[in-house]
Amino acid sequence: MGLPKASRLKSSQDFRQVYESGTKHDSAHLILRALLDSPQNQPTKIGISISQKVSKKAVVRNRIKRQLRAILREILPKMSPGWKIVIIVRSSAAECQFEHFLRELKELLLKAKIVHGN
Template sequence: MGLPKEHRLKHWRDFKTIYSQGKRFRGDALAIILLPQPAAPTKIGISISRKVSKKAVVRNLIKRRIRHACRTLLPQIQPGWHIVIAVRYNARECEYEHFLQELKRLLIQAEVFHGH
């Protein structure tokens, strides 16, 4: 199951705007780019390059794990943010728990995470 529809970032224009104007936070396997959107609910998009893996099966597995981590953390993320999660090369070896911990750490670092 993916993210709820109102929390999905889908348009390429949104991704482009966030990449060009957003603030970046980098971890081992993930990087997040955030852009405040005060009047909107928090929306999350995932970007994964073929450089991470040439195999779509592997890329899709990584995206599923990250989406699950996002679903878990979504209630604790402050509303009003557009977030792009960029998957880095090291993500190939990571399990769900690592994505969850790293995503939480990056969101705390970005000061958009409640409950810390």
């Protein structure tokens, strides 16, 4: 099960806008780019970018995306509204486990002040 439709970042124009104007926070396996969109009543929109440099096998890339979406579904209700977020997976993430992704993603969201508290 993916993210809710209202919480998906889909268009290439939105991705480009976040890449160009958003703030960057990084960790060992993930890079988070975040842009505060002006209307606060809009839901937070999230996109995941994973290159073939991570793994040539689609099975590995899809497993990583599934793990990240599961973590994001859990954290989504705690996020502030109005953000556009792109999560970029680094090539070192192929051997990373679910717990590492969970810890790193929570730390990145706290750094970006998208999630407050625990």
